[in-house]
Amino acid sequence: MPILMYHSVAHAPNEATHELSVSPDAFALQMEVLAERGFTPLTTAGLAAAWRSGRPLPERPVLVTFDDGYEGVHRYALPVLAKHGFASTLFVSTGWLRGAHDTGGALDFMLDWDQVRELAAAGAEIGGHSHTHPELDQLPGAELRHELRRCRDIVADELGARPLSFAYPYGYSDRRVRARVREAGFAQALAVGNSLARRGQGPYALRRVTVRRATGAEEFERLVEGRAVARVFARDRALTKGYAMVRRARQIRRKAMRTRV
Numbered sequence: 001m002p003i004l005m006y007h008s009v010a011h012a013p014n015e016a017t018h019e020l021s022v023s024p025d026a027f028a029l030q031m032e033v034l035a036e037r038g039f040t041p042l043t044t045a046g047l048a049a050a051w052r053s054g055r056p057l058p059e060r061p062v063l064v065t066f067d068d069g070y071e072g073v074h075r076y077a078l079p080v081l082a083k084h085g086f087a088s089t090l091f092v093s094t095g096w097l098r099g100a101h102d103t104g105g106a107l108d109f110m111l112d113w114d115q116v117r118e119l120a121a122a123g124a125e126i127g128g129h130s131h132t133h134p135e136l137d138q139l140p141g142a143e144l145r146h147e148l149r150r151c152r153d154i155v156a157d158e159l160g161a162r163p164l165s166f167a168y169p170y171g172y173s174d175r176r177v178r179a180r181v182r183e184a185g186f187a188q189a190l191a192v193g194n195s196l197a198r199r200g201q202g203p204y205a206l207r208r209v210t211v212r213r214a215t216g217a218e219e220f221e222r223l224v225e226g227r228a229v230a231r232v233f234a235r236d237r238a239l240t241k242g243y244a245m246v247r248r249a250r251q252i253r254r255k256a257m258r259t260r261v
């Protein structure tokens with residue numbers, strides 16, 4: 001089943017968020033496509049619970065997810081979701097949202113907690129996405145734990161319930177990160193992967209497909225129908241590979257520096 005990953009929904013996103021943003025019009029059209037084709041959006045926790053218990057899923061299940069917590073999710077996506085009665089999941093980086101816990105560093109104008117509560121009241125599940133959006137697999141143990149617990153506790157304080165689902169910033173996780181996410185009380189977590197999600201991927205590595213500014217109507221239909229996902233994302237994989245090489249080089253440099261010290 002397709003798990004769609006959105007970021008910002010905006011008419012004029014800034015440069016940092018542009019590529020992974022969608023326009024409000026494109027988002028409305030995409031939700032129209034889901035409705036026309038008989039898809040039923042679930043929350044992440046709803047999907048995981050059904051998979052765990054063996055309860056049957058609706059005919060054409062899909063997940064609509066938003067990462068980071070951009071303000072446009074409230075302004076533009078919420079009315080569209082409400083019109084269709086669609087469930088969704090918003091994964092918040094708690095230190096990026098406007099208000100008491102703001103650590104700075106957000107890429108664009110973010111939601112405040114009243115808006116997050118309105119989204120929750122309208123049927124969006126609020127999940128965790130770390131506190132300051134670091135690459136979790138690069139963090140030492142204490143910092144990793146802090147990122148997860150701080151995020152969990154702030155969401156619990158602000159919404160009155162602990163978050164159940166998590167999304168890895170940049171999609172990065174390894175065995176250690178997944179174990180810490182489980183220990184922090186999250187029951188399931190989403191990666192990136194750019195393929196359809198399957199139960200066999202396990203609850204802590206469910207894959208999502210990226211919807212971006214350049215995703216045209218036809219490509220969107222192919223994505224949700226699970227056709228040609230591999231081809232659409234061949235370019236992404238090349239990019240990811242390139243980035244992984246940069247990261248490796250950086251790690252080697254860091255190690256070398258440490259040995260020198």
Ligand SMILES: [Zn+2]
Pocket residue numbers: 067068129133168169170
């Ligand atoms: Zn993110």
